[in-house]
Amino acid sequence: MIIILAGGKSTRMGKEKPVLKIAGREMLLWVYEQASKVGETLIALSKNTPKTKELCLREGIHFIETPGNGYVHDVQWLLRELGTFVSVASDIPFVRASDLALMMKELERRKLSLTGVLPLSRVPKGLKPAVYRGYAIVGLNAVAEEGEEFFELTNPLLALNVNTPEELELANRIAKLLRSKFL
Secondary structure, eight states: OEEEEOOOOOTTTSSOGGGSEETTEEHHHHHHHHHHHHSOEEEEEOTTOHHHHHHHHHHTOOEEEOOOSOHHHHHHHHHHHHOSEEEEETTOTTOOHHHHHHHHHHHHHHOSOEEEEEEGGGSOTTOOOOEETTEEEEEEEEEOSSOOEEEEOOOGGGGOOOOSHHHHHHHHHHHHHHHHHHO
């Protein structure tokens, strides 16, 4: 199962991120479209994201409501309630179905928690992702009871986590470039 995490407080953005639009479409729908190509997908909401809940109801997207007590607490709650899963943040609009499928495959194979990372050499210039032990941490993970290992991914756009108005504008510019390239 893939769970899209969409229940955060969005303190840096100042408004609910999952419903912000990129190229005229809610950011959550960018992620959901890719995730639903891979398998069963559920949106994790909280009391912090009432507009996201409205979007899910309007679009007929299945969701679960978490306690909304923070990322770690909610992920642990989801693990207890649902068992192992792949998590992806709703603010990584350029995640691809192939990224998600690869993480699902590794979760099934290894049966342990995996933190999705990018080598810093793959991070596009100008992006400032969270860095730990020489890797960019991306919001795509496998969540299990056991272990914790890094899992290297290759999609450079995973480094764009939309947390600020400037990153939202960058995502809009990238979306326009991608559209023109593939249309």
